[in-house]
Amino acid sequence: MAVTLADVAARAGVSAATVSRVLNGNYPVAGSTRERVLRAVDDLDYVVNGHARALAAATSDLVGVLVNDVADPFFGLIASAVQGEISGGADQPSGLPAGAGKLAVVCNTGGSPEAELNYLTLLERQRAAGVVLTGGAVEGTGHSTAVAGRLARLAASGTRIVLCGRPPVPELADLPGAAADSVMTVAFDNRGGAQRLTEHLLALGHRTIGYVAGPAERSTTRHRLEGHRAALAEAGLAGSPAELDRLTVHGYYDRSSGYDAALELLRREPGLTAVVAANDTVALGVCAALRERGLRIPEDISVAGFDDLPFSVDAAPALTTVRIPLQEAGARAGRLVMGRQAPPPGGLATVRTELMVRASTAAPRKGA
Amino acid sequence: MAVTLADVAARAGVSAATVSRVLNGNYPVAGSTRERVLRAVDDLDYVVNGHARALAAATSDLVGVLVNDVADPFFGLIASAVQGEISGGADQPSGLPAGAGKLAVVCNTGGSPEAELNYLTLLERQRAAGVVLTGGAVEGTGHSTAVAGRLARLAASGTRIVLCGRPPVPELADLPGAAADSVMTVAFDNRGGAQRLTEHLLALGHRTIGYVAGPAERSTTRHRLEGHRAALAEAGLAGSPAELDRLTVHGYYDRSSGYDAALELLRREPGLTAVVAANDTVALGVCAALRERGLRIPEDISVAGFDDLPFSVDAAPALTTVRIPLQEAGARAGRLVMGRQAPPPGGLATVRTELMVRASTAAPRKGA
DNA sequence: GCGGTGGGGGAATGCGCTTTCTGCCGCCCA
DNA sequence: TGGGCGGCAGAAAGCGCATTCCCCCACCGC
Numbered sequence: 001m002a003v004t005l006a007d008v009a010a011r012a013g014v015s016a017a018t019v020s021r022v023l024n025g026n027y028p029v030a031g032s033t034r035e036r037v038l039r040a041v042d043d044l045d046y047v048v049n050g051h052a053r054a055l056a057a058a059t060s061d062l063v064g065v066l067v068n069d070v071a072d073p074f075f076g077l078i079a080s081a082v083q084g085e086i087s088g089g090a091d092q093p094s095g096l097p098a099g100a101g102k103l104a105v106v107c108n109t110g111g112s113p114e115a116e117l118n119y120l121t122l123l124e125r126q127r128a129a130g131v132v133l134t135g136g137a138v139e140g141t142g143h144s145t146a147v148a149g150r151l152a153r154l155a156a157s158g159t160r161i162v163l164c165g166r167p168p169v170p171e172l173a174d175l176p177g178a179a180a181d182s183v184m185t186v187a188f189d190n191r192g193g194a195q196r197l198t199e200h201l202l203a204l205g206h207r208t209i210g211y212v213a214g215p216a217e218r219s220t221t222r223h224r225l226e227g228h229r230a231a232l233a234e235a236g237l238a239g240s241p242a243e244l245d246r247l248t249v250h251g252y253y254d255r256s257s258g259y260d261a262a263l264e265l266l267r268r269e270p271g272l273t274a275v276v277a278a279n280d281t282v283a284l285g286v287c288a289a290l291r292e293r294g295l296r297i298p299e300d301i302s303v304a305g306f307d308d309l310p311f312s313v314d315a316a317p318a319l320t321t322v323r324i325p326l327q328e329a330g331a332r333a334g335r336l337v338m339g340r341q342a343p344p345p346g347g348l349a350t351v352r353t354e355l356m357v358r359a360s361t362a363a364p365r366k367g368a
Numbered sequence: 369m370a371v372t373l374a375d376v377a378a379r380a381g382v383s384a385a386t387v388s389r390v391l392n393g394n395y396p397v398a399g400s401t402r403e404r405v406l407r408a409v410d411d412l413d414y415v416v417n418g419h420a421r422a423l424a425a426a427t428s429d430l431v432g433v434l435v436n437d438v439a440d441p442f443f444g445l446i447a448s449a450v451q452g453e454i455s456g457g458a459d460q461p462s463g464l465p466a467g468a469g470k471l472a473v474v475c476n477t478g479g480s481p482e483a484e485l486n487y488l489t490l491l492e493r494q495r496a497a498g499v500v501l502t503g504g505a506v507e508g509t510g511h512s513t514a515v516a517g518r519l520a521r522l523a524a525s526g527t528r529i530v531l532c533g534r535p536p537v538p539e540l541a542d543l544p545g546a547a548a549d550s551v552m553t554v555a556f557d558n559r560g561g562a563q564r565l566t567e568h569l570l571a572l573g574h575r576t577i578g579y580v581a582g583p584a585e586r587s588t589t590r591h592r593l594e595g596h597r598a599a600l601a602e603a604g605l606a607g608s609p610a611e612l613d614r615l616t617v618h619g620y621y622d623r624s625s626g627y628d629a630a631l632e633l634l635r636r637e638p639g640l641t642a643v644v645a646a647n648d649t650v651a652l653g654v655c656a657a658l659r660e661r662g663l664r665i666p667e668d669i670s671v672a673g674f675d676d677l678p679f680s681v682d683a684a685p686a687l688t689t690v691r692i693p694l695q696e697a698g699a700r701a702g703r704l705v706m707g708r709q710a711p712p713p714g715g716l717a718t719v720r721t722e723l724m725v726r727a728s729t730a731a732p733r734k735g736a
Numbered sequence: 737g738c739g740g741t742g743g744g745g746g747a748a749t750g751c752g753c754t755t756t757c758t759g760c761c762g763c764c765c766a
Numbered sequence: 767t768g769g770g771c772g773g774c775a776g777a778a779a780g781c782g783c784a785t786t787c788c789c790c791c792a793c794c795g796c
Contacts, residue, residue: 002525004782015746020784027785030744045521050494051422052782055751060419061490062473070438070474071448071695080439083476103490105430106438106474108451122429122471126418153413157370255678284682310623314652316684327439372752383776388754395755398774420752423781741794749786758777764770 003046012040023048054127061102063337064123064131068111072253073309074279078134078164078330079106085334086130102129102338111135111215113143120150123159130160130337134330136220137166148172155182162186164333165324167219168348184336184347186329190220190306193322193353194227197304198276200320200355202235204363206274206302210265211248212258212286214278221250221278224306228276253278258285266293273301273364280305280312280321287315287360298362308356317359324353371414380408391416422495429470431705432491432499436479440621441677442647446502446532446698447474453702454498470497470706479503479583481511488518491527498528498705502698504588505534516540523550530554532701533692535587536716552715554701558588558674561690561721562595565672566644568688568723570603572731574642574670578633579616580626580654582646589618589646592674596644621646626653634661641669641732648673648680648689655683655728666730676724685727692721 009016014033021027022037029037040046054060063086067075088101105128107119116133123131131154137144148171151161155175163169163185172183201209211228214221225248232238249264251257258277262285265272275290277283283305287297295301297317305312308323329351335341377384382401389395390405397405408414422428431454435443456469473496475487484501491499499522505512516539519529523543531537531553540551569577579596582589593616600606617632619625626645630653633640643658645651651673655665663669665685673680676691697719703709 002782005784006782016783017747017785018745021745024784028744033744047489047492049423049782050490051419051428052751053784054419055417055423055753056782056784058751058784061494069448070451071441071444073439073441073444076439076441076444079474080437080476083438083474084478087476103473103475103494105471106447106451107471108448108455110452121415122418122469124415126429126471255682284679288682311652311679311682314623314656314679314683316682370752374752384753385755385777386775389775392754395775396773401774417752420781421754423783424752424754426754426781738796739794740796741792743792744790746789747787749784751784752781754779754781756777756779758775760775761773763772766767766769 002049003044005046005048008037008040008044008046011044012037058127060127060129062105062123062126062128063102064105064107064119064128066107066109066116066119066131066133066135068109068135068253070106070108072281073311074253074281074307074326075134077309077326078333079104081327081330082132082164082334082337085331085340086338113138113141113146117143117146117150120147120154124150124154124157127157128154128159130162132162132164132333132337133166134164134333135166136214136218137169138217139219139222140217144169145171151183155180158182160184160337160339162333162337164329165220181343181347184343185349186333186336187348187350188220188324188329189350189353190223191227191230193306193324193355194224194276195231196227196353196355197306197320197322198228198231199234200357201274201276201302201304201361202231202237204274204302204361206364207237208269208271208273209247210262210269210272210275212261212265212275212277212282213248213250214253214282216250224278247272251278251282253282255281255285255288258282259289260285262286262289263293266290274303274361275301276304277306279307280309280315280319283312283319283321283360284315298360300365302361302364304361313358315360320358320361321356322353323356325351370417371412373414373416376405376408376412376414379412380405426495428495428497430473430491430494430496431470432473432475432487432496434475434477434484434487434499434501434503436477436503436621438474438476440649441679442675442694443502445677445694446701447472449695449698450500450532450702450705453699453708454706481506481509481515485511485514485518488515488522492518492522492525495525496522496527498530500530500532500701500705501534502532502701503534504582504586505537506585507587507590508585512537513539519551523548526550528552528705528707530701530705532697533588535591549711549715552704552711553717554697554704555716555718556588556692556697557718557721558591559595559598561674561692561723562592562644563599564595564721564723565674565688565690566596566599567602568725569642569644569670569672569729570599570605572642572670572729574732575605576637576639576641577615578630578637578640578643580629580633580643580645580650581616581618582621582650584618592646615640619646619650621650623649623653623656626650627657628653630654630657631661634658642671642729643669644672645674647675648677648683648687651680651687651689651728652683666728668733670729670732672729680724681726683728688726688729689724690721691724693719
């Protein structure tokens, strides 16, 4: 049915080996022969069988990209950037001949640890050339150990691993031989960003700041919360753990969680003058809830987000937030996973975050 | 290095064939034998080689999803939904045994026709089980013919094809044999939605309506524009082609295009009372430009978008737009491409769009 | 003119798995 | 008791390609 190498060889009057060599260009072939082969390939509309090639050459042109949810711009931006890098450099996905580009397999884990593990297995099955893990790690349970195990096996079999926006995995630091070098991390400075954000609020005069955190078991949640509390502590506002927890509500990284959390915070502390959200999406939910309660932003209450997603600047009002250069981070992860860029020292690179002060934060009202 | 079927067979004291049968469960194997094999698999941490399997069985667990840009929520939402369906049903991506789920290969074409073609070749190379093409088609050039050709070949080789948010390809209607049934379309009613949107504006009393269209050669752009003009014509406001074109500016589907286009429209027609944008993202850019010009929305000028992306409700003001059930459409496309749902009659399903009237549109000022 | 040399091409092997095609064994029925 | 049959398992033939090894044939130097 399908056209095979042998068909092309027959038509060009050469052996299959020669066709293979022409296609891969890794062996000298006379110009005239090459031309005949190429013409035959064209005539027959031949397309190599990737599986056969992968099997014979023990290589793969797949790179897995694990994300919590592609529909979330945070991950979409990263995935897009990774994809741009791995599919044949800066320009278009390479044509037939070159083919240095690889295919991105985007895996939606939905934030589920089991799904993450399953996808890792699927990728191992496909002998993926590389894997990019994005989003915060799930901590606490045995999950991180399980992931570490899978990653170790992947790394051992030559798969390059890049953690993007996720802390390094200690278990992977001391892998035998070259495997250790194939695990790299592009981390975000969540802690520092969160700290600067809260410092900004404190500088404006806020003293009663609510915090809408993400799911408790995620590293991203923890780091941002730590940064927030570090700022509080430095300002001498640490308070008791109970007090801190009273002004902290956990939820998911989505709009409705922000909405619910804002209501809850208001119930716990009507004197709130500012709310920091886990991310911009959550912040939008917070704003919606506050507005429905008749509060004006930022006159009555300030709101801040995180990530600086594209829509944040168009929100009402424009959101004060912390910018993470997601596309740059994703691009870098893509280059690393492709082996096109030297690994950073220690295999760890941390991308800076930047405070973006906009219209959703202001000094609290005098009365407050 | 890697553990193979033979290793497992040896450890279990059976032949490779038996191991294969246990793993695939497509042949009777005695319970005790199965158990021994399973234990060996577990002991050895065996993971099948997907390429070898694909080669031998002439099947693949890859499904390509072509999008213009994953970072764009429009495509992210669709991709996410498709992905959810193909990776093992409603729940998590199937574990090791079942394995009915497939992997989604998300391909960012960046809207480039060549990239689209290249990806199609790459997917053919991987003998993809299915391909979902999203986003409007590029019309006019020879591109659609080229795409039709590639799709025809894919379909002929058993790959299921689903066009999502893209008009049917006429050349593919009369493929020989079963191939015709493997091409399906989930279209969006862009035309109808656009028409209802403009009718809404007309009903409010607007008579001078600017239109910020997408790239001229895309089918989506054309359909929305047609709907818009159909509404105008029905209201007896058709005007001359020149007049229509004067109030139409083309750009990309991004924020900055909307920004620039709004300025241009204002220059051409200061008396504008409403602007319809190609999509919500563009509408945001339009709003930003208008606001900078000191115009209030909707008091001075109304703005409408399209798609009803998640952020639209949180924009300032909340955007009037046309909702496309993207996740449902994507999920349907996913089911179709997996063969889990019977193809719609004629292979064509059209998803309805719904007018969402919100705060960005209102009656024009009396003076205008 | 002869052995040497090296560029170019073919034959054959194997990658790891699926899948006939056989074949063995124990059981039932005549 | 013997022929058959059903339930299982093994042997082996590929799937389509990359690659190693080998060979052939100019062409060169002596």
